[in-house]
Amino acid sequence: xxxxxxxxxxxxxxxxxxxxxxxxxxxxxxxxxxxxxxxxxxxxxxxxxxxxxxxxxxxxxxxxxxxxxxxxxxxxxxxxxxxxxxxxxxxxxxxxxxxxxxxxxxxxxxxxxxxxxxxxxxxxxxxxxxxxxxxxxxxxxxxxxxxxxxxxxxxxxxxxxxxxxxxxxxxxxxxxxxxxxxxxxxxxxxxxxxxxxxxxxxxxxxxxxxxxxxxxxxxxxxxxxxxxxxxxxxxxxxxxxxxxxxxxxxxxxxxxxxxxxxxxxxxxxxxxxxxxxxxxxxxxxxxxxxxxxxxxxxxxxxxxxxxxxxxxxxxxxxxxxxxxxxxxxxxxxxxxxxxxxxxxxxxxxxxxxxxxxxxxxxxxxxxxxxxxxxxxxxxxxxxxxxxxxxxxxxxxxxxxxxxxxxxxxxxxxxxxxxxxxxxxxxxxxxxxxxxxxxxxxxxxxxxxxxxxxxxxx
Amino acid sequence: xxxxxxxxxxxxxxxxxxxxxxxxxxxxxxxxxxxxxxxxxxxxxxxxxxxxxxxxxxxxxxxxxxxxxxxxxxxxxxxxxxxxxxxxxxxxxxxxxxxxxxxxxxxxxxxxxxxxxxxxxxxxxxxxxxxxxxxxxxxxxxxxxxxxxxxxxxxxxxxxxxxxxxxxxxxxxxxxxxxxxxxxxxxxxxxxxxxxxxxxxxxxxxxxxxxxxxxxxxxxxxxxxxxxxxxxxxxxxxxxxxxxxxxxxxxxxxxxxxxxxxxxxxxxxxxxxxxxxxxxxxxxxxxxxxxxxxxxxxxxxxxxxxxxxxxxxxxxxxxxxxxxxxxxxxxxxxxxxxxxxxxxxxxxxxxxxxxxxxxxxxxxxxxxxxxxxxxxxxxxxxxxxxxxxxxxxxxxxxxxxxxxxxxxxxxxxxxxxxxxxxxxxxxx
Numbered sequence: 001x002x003x004x005x006x007x008x009x010x011x012x013x014x015x016x017x018x019x020x021x022x023x024x025x026x027x028x029x030x031x032x033x034x035x036x037x038x039x040x041x042x043x044x045x046x047x048x049x050x051x052x053x054x055x056x057x058x059x060x061x062x063x064x065x066x067x068x069x070x071x072x073x074x075x076x077x078x079x080x081x082x083x084x085x086x087x088x089x090x091x092x093x094x095x096x097x098x099x100x101x102x103x104x105x106x107x108x109x110x111x112x113x114x115x116x117x118x119x120x121x122x123x124x125x126x127x128x129x130x131x132x133x134x135x136x137x138x139x140x141x142x143x144x145x146x147x148x149x150x151x152x153x154x155x156x157x158x159x160x161x162x163x164x165x166x167x168x169x170x171x172x173x174x175x176x177x178x179x180x181x182x183x184x185x186x187x188x189x190x191x192x193x194x195x196x197x198x199x200x201x202x203x204x205x206x207x208x209x210x211x212x213x214x215x216x217x218x219x220x221x222x223x224x225x226x227x228x229x230x231x232x233x234x235x236x237x238x239x240x241x242x243x244x245x246x247x248x249x250x251x252x253x254x255x256x257x258x259x260x261x262x263x264x265x266x267x268x269x270x271x272x273x274x275x276x277x278x279x280x281x282x283x284x285x286x287x288x289x290x291x292x293x294x295x296x297x298x299x300x301x302x303x304x305x306x307x308x309x310x311x312x313x314x315x316x317x318x319x320x321x322x323x324x325x326x327x328x329x330x331x332x333x334x335x336x337x338x339x340x341x342x343x344x345x346x347x348x349x350x351x352x353x354x355x356x357x358x359x360x361x362x363x364x365x366x367x368x369x370x371x372x373x374x375x376x377x378x379x380x381x382x383x384x385x386x387x388x389x390x391x392x393x394x395x396x397x398x399x400x401x402x403x404x405x406x407x408x409x410x411x412x413x414x415x416x417x418x419x420x421x422x423x424x425x426x427x428x429x430x431x432x433x434x435x436x437x438x439x440x441x442x443x444x445x446x447x448x449x450x451x452x453x454x455x456x457x
Numbered sequence: 458x459x460x461x462x463x464x465x466x467x468x469x470x471x472x473x474x475x476x477x478x479x480x481x482x483x484x485x486x487x488x489x490x491x492x493x494x495x496x497x498x499x500x501x502x503x504x505x506x507x508x509x510x511x512x513x514x515x516x517x518x519x520x521x522x523x524x525x526x527x528x529x530x531x532x533x534x535x536x537x538x539x540x541x542x543x544x545x546x547x548x549x550x551x552x553x554x555x556x557x558x559x560x561x562x563x564x565x566x567x568x569x570x571x572x573x574x575x576x577x578x579x580x581x582x583x584x585x586x587x588x589x590x591x592x593x594x595x596x597x598x599x600x601x602x603x604x605x606x607x608x609x610x611x612x613x614x615x616x617x618x619x620x621x622x623x624x625x626x627x628x629x630x631x632x633x634x635x636x637x638x639x640x641x642x643x644x645x646x647x648x649x650x651x652x653x654x655x656x657x658x659x660x661x662x663x664x665x666x667x668x669x670x671x672x673x674x675x676x677x678x679x680x681x682x683x684x685x686x687x688x689x690x691x692x693x694x695x696x697x698x699x700x701x702x703x704x705x706x707x708x709x710x711x712x713x714x715x716x717x718x719x720x721x722x723x724x725x726x727x728x729x730x731x732x733x734x735x736x737x738x739x740x741x742x743x744x745x746x747x748x749x750x751x752x753x754x755x756x757x758x759x760x761x762x763x764x765x766x767x768x769x770x771x772x773x774x775x776x777x778x779x780x781x782x783x784x785x786x787x788x789x790x791x792x793x794x795x796x797x798x799x800x801x802x803x804x805x806x807x808x809x810x811x812x813x814x815x816x817x818x819x820x821x822x823x824x825x826x827x828x829x830x831x832x833x834x835x836x837x838x839x840x841x842x843x844x845x846x847x848x849x850x851x852x853x854x855x856x857x858x859x860x861x862x863x864x865x866x867x868x869x870x871x872x873x874x875x876x877x878x879x880x881x882x883x884x885x
Contacts, residue, residue: 012510013542035534036487036514039495041507065553067470067584071497074466074863077842082464089460089467089822091585095557103460110458128491129553132523160492161554164519372517374538378510442507448500 013378015386020342024364028356029348037372042398044413044450045321046197048158048173049075052123053084053455054197055180057226059119061111063088063104064127064158072125072158079452084119086111090129100135105143112148120226121152121180128161154179167247175248177220181233183256191283192218192235194252195245198417198451205296205420206241206263209276213285221454237283241265241419243324243351264351265415265423267328269297272420296421303428304336311338311435315393317404319344319371322397323415323423327355329396332424334363341393344369344400371399379403394435396427398445407438413450462824466842468807469648469860471582473502474591475550476513477646478698480505482599482680485512485544487535489560490552492517494584501863502588504652512544523558528565536572545680547577548598550591552584576602587807587822588648588860589697589782596643596674597701604686604706638736639689640668641706643714644699645676648860649782651870658874659695662719666729674702691715691736693728697783700810713739716813718785720873721792721881728788760800761817770800772817773833777801777884778851780827780839781858783809783820785873789838789856790818792877797884804830807860836884841866854883
């Protein structure tokens with residue numbers, strides 16, 4: 001017999017009770033115990049639908065349960081690409097009947113036959129239920145390729161249950177993005193930037209180095225047609241700077257023969273120089289001169305000083321969605337007198353290990369906050385009630401902005417196409433802009449896939 | 458082929474229905490899933506997410522935990538979080554993975570309740586049904602567990618007889634006028650009614666008709682108000698999400714219910730009469746009889762049995778098709794028939810209890826089932842994401858639904874209780 005309980009509800013946490021840890025006391029790489037997870041309303045990071053849509057003219061077909069389809073269908077609808085998106089719903093009888101292979105094959109066939117125009121490529125996304133039922137994916141794709149020899153198929157996955165086993169879904173998706181490239185003659189003058197969702201800045205260090213060497217640069221974000229996408233396969237080198245793209249870069253290199261170079265995304269001057277020197281060596285181009293490097297460093301110092309001068313002691317919060325190295329950015333800013341008080345990150349990225357170690361010693365009071373811990377449900381309310389001045393907190397990244405309830409924030413995700421010293425100078429400029437001009441934070445952060453309009457062609 | 462959708466969207470799923478139903482009641486709801494459901498729900502299904510600090514979480518189950526049957530991780534995670542956050546209750550809702558691993562929701566909920574001392578529910582949703590299934594299940598759970606029994610402090614043991622006497626007294630004293638009749642509104646979630654004030658409009662309509670509203674399940678009522686639901690005389694089921702609770706409250710307290718959504722100029726009056734009639738039926742039958750859903754819902758069906766309109770329209774030709782949730786769509790179809798004189802059939806894309814839809818209506822979520830049903834339609838009233846499959850010969854009338862298109866057209870979702878004429882004028 002169930003009993004009834006009538007406790008008074010007391011579910012609010014004040015600012016002090018919001019989960020956090022001093023970096024000096026934090027463990028690497030997991031400062032917080034994993035448990036139930038909260039979902040922040042900040043939505044700017046890309047998901048597997050957005051990323052798959054980067055392949056021009058490709059059609060996505062998701063095969064999974066309705067509950068899992070819901071988010072991806074509406075992602076496609078919100079980005080205006082429902083004409084390139086279809087679904088096959090897995091129902092309970094499919095789990096019991098063991099007809100999962102038939103459902104995928106016949107469902108995909110049915111959809112392709114109904115499309116008004118035959119797509120050159122189809123991305124078939126299977127899900128956790130296929131993994132757990134031991135579905136014969138090889139047979140499925142072999143059958144589809146046999147039925148539709150004019151279509152390139154690739155296997156994509158929506159199986160978040162595998163996020164702690166092997167490649168993460170994000171790494172897997174970035175690797176699948178280039179599986180459709182057909183081997184072709186390599187052009188020694190062509191290179192490709194791979195694995196980033198957003199276009200690389202034209203004035204980024206990477207683009208300036210490549211263009212300065214007279215190389216033709218392919219990037220999926222600028223491909224308008226499937227044929228343009230295929231031209232990426234002529235590259236003699238594949239360069240990634242999103243850490244999650246590295247496994248895919250290696251696969252691509254093994255399959256098509258070009259070199260893969262994983263450029264490090266860093267805010268450390270020496271590491272920037274080192275990684276760009278490595279790139280020059282791999283490509284056989286002239287490295288940046290000492291004078292050039294010196295000028296770039298001086299520009300960074302000027303930007304950092306100007307930023308400090310403007311924002312003074314305003315507290316700064318950073319979150320992991322801004323770039324792959326949030327602690328590296330925190331260290332750079334703190335070393336230049338900027339008052340970084342909080343970094344929102346659930347796990348410390350491997351590339352941030354050196355910055356983590358340094359911050360523990362040199363800035364031990366920096367606070368690390370999680371983003372998915374259940375207590376974070378109350379962070380926005382608690383921070384809003386804590387109050388502040390005209391600019392109470394300057395946030396770098398959407399999640400930091402949402403948690404801090406501040407309209408003064410830098411609205412960039414996934415590094416925003418920045419690389420090298422340009423990532424520092426641009427960040428400084430964006431910080432000053434954010435300090436001076438408020439944004440409509442609530443509306444902006446809830447938009448899914450910031451910058452995904454590059455997929456709509 | 459069934460189960461494929463070339464271009465249309467999909468309805469919010471059962472697990473999200475549980476979350477939506479319980480959102481405002483001060484509990485902690487956990488979707489037992491790896492990842493994804495939480496952001497989907499909070500982005501597309503829950504317009505209250507930014508403004509209300511409701512505790513909806515995901516368990517984040519991993520491959521190894523699922524394979525090894527490590528329920529202890531989930532249990533301890535929930536108990537630990539609850540110890541800090543002190544929810545009024547705990548609910549776990551399922552998704553495909555726990556369905557496949559045979560997760561015992563009831564048993565795990567019992568363990569959590571024992572350890573935490575907090576009332577706990579296990580809702581065996583699968584992620585493969587629509588939100589209606591989950592919301593109905595959740596409301597039924599609340600009705601079983603939290604609604605106080607007025608008989609707790611009485612000597613009589615037969616609550617049905619007691620309720621019947623109470624109602625008889627109410628009706629005698631008010632001579633079959635609604636004054637003094639207390640109503641619970643069952644089945645309110647933003648998935649069907651958004652956050653545009655429709656819930657308040659329903660209350661205002663009931664009050665204008667002379668009813669008194671005790672509770673709103675579950676928008677705008679606290680758990681304490683929900684607890685007092687047995688003080689009401691009758692339940693109004695405004696969407697199929699409320700049906701499960703209506704049945705439980707009938708079984709527990711003998712409370713009658715009426716089914717319908719007050720959209721229109723004429724149908725709301727009929728619905729008010731139906732509420733009174735059902736209370737009367739209840740009195741006459743002594744409270745212990747079972748009602749058939751078809752006996753207690755409001756619909757027109759005036760064009761059944763081959764009847765056609767004055768200009769020759771039938772359910773096969775020249776009709777209006779309403780696509781959406783069963784009860785709201787049926788009420789809207791009834792209004793179209795009553796006020797526009799046009800046969801209106803329902804294509805119910807979500808679960809609907811037996812006996813509510815008419816023989817001209819169809820219940821199916823599948824694109825390939827819906828497309829042929831639209832042949833011959835003069836008007837199609839549906840969410841904009843259905844538009845690509847609507848024949849060019851039909852006039853498309855947009856009626857967005859959070860449950861189908863999420864937040865995309867939220868600003869365009871009408872309050873059909875107060876603004877239905879704006880829709881009807883496009884048909885008349």
